[in-house]
Amino acid sequence: MRLRTTAPHPPHLTRSTLHPLTAWILGGLTCVAILPAATAQDASAPNSAAPDASEADPDLLAPYRDAATKRWEKEIQKYETLDAETTDPADGILLIGSSSIRRWDSAAEDLAPFRVIPRGYGGAKFSDLAVFAERLITPHDFRAVVVFVANDISGRENDADPAEVEKLVRHVVAVAREHRPDAPVLLVEITPTRSRYDAWPQIRELNARLREICFTEPNVHFVSTAETFMTHDNQPRENLFVGDQLHLNEEGYVIWGDLIRNRLIEVLREQTHD
Numbered sequence: 630m631r632l633r634t635t636a637p638h639p640p641h642l643t644r645s646t647l648h649p650l651t652a653w654i655l656g657g658l659t660c661v662a663i664l665p666a667a668t669a670q671d672a673s674a675p676n677s678a679a680p681d682a683s684e685a686d687p688d689l690l691a692p693y694r695d696a697a698t699k700r701w702e703k704e705i706q707k708y709e710t711l712d713a714e715t716t717d718p719a720d721g722i723l724l725i726g727s728s729s730i731r732r733w734d735s736a737a738e739d740l741a742p743f744r745v746i747p748r749g750y751g752g753a754k755f756s757d758l759a760v761f762a763e764r765l766i767t768p769h770d771f772r773a774v775v776v777f778v779a780n781d782i783s784g785r786e787n788d789a790d791p792a793e794v795e796k797l798v799r800h801v802v803a804v805a806r807e808h809r810p811d812a813p814v815l816l817v818e819i820t821p822t823r824s825r826y827d828a829w830p831q832i833r834e835l836n837a838r839l840r841e842i843c844f845t846e847p848n849v850h851f852v853s854t855a856e857t858f859m860t861h862d863n864q865p866r867e868n869l870f871v872g873d874q875l876h877l878n879e880e881g882y883v884i885w886g887d888l889i890r891n892r893l894i895e896v897l898r899e900q901t902h903d
Contacts, residue, residue, distance in 0.1 A: 649895040689800055690760050697757035704750045705761050712768040718744035722893065725773035727753035729820075729885075732876055739886025743893060746771060754780045755797040756789065762804040773897065775852075775889060776804050777817040782825065782835055784828035802842065802849055813896045816843060817852040817889060821865045823874035848900075850899045852892045857884060 723746045724730050730749025737745050747836040748765050755778050758765070765775065777800075781789040798816070805814050816839045818830050836855065858866050858881075867874060869881035877885055 639669070644696060648697045673691040674786050689796060693797075694760050697760040699749065700762065701753075701757055705764055708748055708750075709764065709768070717746050717769050717771070720744070720772040721746040721769070723766065723769050723774040724749060724777075725758065725765050725774065726776055726817075727751065727780050729779065729877060730777055733882060733886075735879075735882055736886065739882060740893070743772075743890065749777075752780060753778055754789070755794050755801065756781065759797040759800045763799045766801075766805050767808045769851055771812055773811060773813045773815060774809075775815045775817060775893070776801065777819075779819045782819075782828055782831045783825050788828070788831065791835040791838050795842065798839065798842055799846070802846055806846075811848075811900075813900060814846075814849045815889070815892060815896065816849065818854045820858050820877075820885075821855055822870060823865045823867050825875065826865055850892065850896045852889055854885065854888050857888060 722740060722743045724733070724736060724856055725748045727749060728751035730736075730747065731751050733739070733747065736747055746769055758776075758778055782791070782796045802814050802816075805812065818836050818839065821829055821832070825832065833855075837861070840851045843849045860868060865874070869877060869884065871878045
């Protein structure tokens with residue numbers, strides 16, 4: 630059985646050193662992922678009243694639609710062609726988001742025995758994922774959807790405001806809920822990286838808002854990752870990233886996949902027992 634490492638400094642991991650989780654574990658064995666407790670790096674959740682995400686709000690998207698269409702329309706059309714030509718695995722896990730999802734070539738192995746439907750595109754922001762949410766989500770009858778987007782705040786002058794991003798995330802959640810009301814949505818915490826560490830305070834605030842969405846929306850769940858990707862002195866673990874210090878390397882994906890897979894097992898287990 631692949632075991633998630635909870636210590637901030639797990640030993641060097643490769644796929645060859647981890648045994649895939651076999652399908653029977655979901656049938657009869659309870660497997661619980663123990664999430665790290667919130668630390669100083671996890672900003673307190675905002676106290677403001679949560680926006681209502683019971684229905685998707687198309688008016689929210691107007692300021693973003695033209696830019697998103699201009700940049701990403703061809704990429705989305707490629708996925709629509711793929712959707713028309715292929716059949717999704719039964720009870721598949723839909724993976725949507727930015728380049729960490731798109732580059733995750735080992736997702737099927739790292740998340741086994743879950744079967745995946747990868748629909749990530751590099752450079753994605755929630756401002757365009759919200760625009761394309763209907764087209765990316767509704768063609769699929771997934772068991773759960775995993776969302777990771779990390780580009781709205783990157784340390785640039787045109788960074789989005791965390792409160793603005795929260796509204797867009799809630800829109801994506803609403804689209805998924807309207808399409809598959811019983812399918813859980815997992816929001817993956819934005820990973821601390823050396824290349825964007827100057828913006829980490831703002832990214833922490835957005836992570837806190839993602840966590841708050843999971844507290845206030847039914848069947849939406851937070852995947853805590855930041856603590857695992859930090860050193861004891863609260864610095865990004867550079868050995869888990871490729872040269873750009875933004876994207877995960879093989880070892881980083883093994884750890885990231887373990888966190889997501891264990892959270893999926895926990896969430897779906899709880900749903901089965903309800």
